[in-house]
Amino acid sequence: MADSVNTADTAVPLDTVDTVRAAVRRRAHWQAVCCLAVLVCAVCLAVRHWPTVHTGAVRLAVADPGWLLVAAVAVVATWAASALAQQGAVAARLPGGRLLAAQFAASAANHVLPAGLGAGAVNLRFLMRCGLPASRAASALAVKATAGVVVRGVLIAALAPVCPGLLRMPHIPAAALLAVPAVAVLVAVLLRSPLWPRCRCALTAVRADIRAVHADPRRAAALWGGSLAFAALHSLALIAVTRAVGLPLPPVRVALLYLAASSAAALLPTPGGLGSLDAALAFALTASGAPSATAASVVLGYRLLAVWLPLLPGLLVLGVLIRRKAL
Template identity: 70%
Template sequence: MALTVLAVAGWLARRHWPVLESGAVRLALADQGWLLVAATAAAGTWLCAALAQQGAVCAPLPRGRLVAAQFAASAANHVLPAGLGAGAVNLRFLMRCGLPAARAATAVAVKGTASVLVRALLIASLAVACPGVLHLPDGAPAVPVAAGVTVVAAAVLAGPLRGRCRRWLGAALADIGAVHALPRRATALWGGSLAFAVLHCAVLVAVAQAVALPLPPPRVALLYLAASSAAALLPTPGGLGSLDAVLALALTAAGAPATAAASAVIGYRLLTVWLPLLPGLLVLAALIRRKAL
């Protein structure tokens, strides 16, 4: 599946190469001040990820190694599909910090769940502020029903595993309750998750301002959140190809010129993926060598 998505992305890039080339030229001539703002926001995402991960754990974590682990996790996330890289790095880091495997897995899951819920809240809020931007397909009302049927069927079919799942769920809920019993941890978890999503929006908005994309910032942020959520359903490393195509399509469908949309997507990807990728992999190797992972 991932190879198919990447192949389609490569075919689309080749077909629309003149637009991508014009977008790259436009990005090279963009406003440097706005690009600096975008780069600063991109750097802040790793601090926010570290804050959210600390919020999912009751025990204090070593701050320097925690931030380094999030930087390395972002690089690993662009090598393995569907967020597996970041999850594996964080899981290993927490276990190296002394957490049992079950509690480390729960902490990673809690951080991921908080991220999903925060994104859903932001999308709902921006959709109200920007009516008419998002359009649900005709079959959308059936999705919650299908999801409910799937959950019920899974519960019925999981008879032999029900006791084990109940024990695991009980332990996980106990860990979640312990985290939320500490106001500082709960604030770090939800505040860090919210700031992480907002800063990613800020990166794209700042790049859009730099290339003079003719869309208001709230609409750009809403389109980014919706496009990145949709692209997450395709198992490509870091949304490579899928996010680029979906985001560019969303921006052009909202009224942005194709060249400006391509410039915004290229700039966002440069700052969040390609420029930090090699340093992130070097940090990952250093953490492994020092047995921090």
């Protein structure tokens, strides 16, 4: 007869207890590995890009601290705006504290994986942990992303007439025009492939979620208000950095430059727009009349506040959320 552990009501076999303990140890081991991986990733990123961080810190040491504080507050507020937009895309009430922490962690993960995969993965796991099926969680993320793209497009269209001549259509080489028939062929192949029914179902689900959002005025206000605040706060952060380093560009002009540069950088799948957004912002500021050294200082200051300083705390929060099974 197998040995057992007596409790008030039942007798649990020792082999079952050992199995449970082994499972707990394995789970704790993998949680420790995940946390360690997060920390190693943060240290590697900091070491690899330390010259950028150091140069930005040195140049910003003589900048106006008041304007830098305004930029830092605007960056922090972007996580609350992102949380508001995410809540608007979901019918169920999400836990506010964990939702805000997830957005903070997602912003850090977004600087590790390319093309927004980090933020998407974190938010997807968070919504699934909150009880949403995978399909509904993915649809909510698509609704939020669609609102963000529409808001940026509307803001660019509204600000472009205020700054005539600032945005110019890029020269399209003849070789790029040859890609149009290729894209048309790929679309035709997709429409005839077995994957198209799944894509159509996903698009139908997104359209249904968009209709459901706009059927509730509070959800629509949260989604669009959060998306608008997110873009506006990032623009405000860049405007504040230009003021801090003494770059006399009109705020509307800086906001339009940021929206256009960030939209262009989104086409390049680099982690957090690393390199692509930096180059696009520096080019846009220089083309608008800023000295190259000052433009570089603005970009370094903005990236330091928006990326490098929150990166390690964000990855630590990500590790804590993983350990507490919130992701």
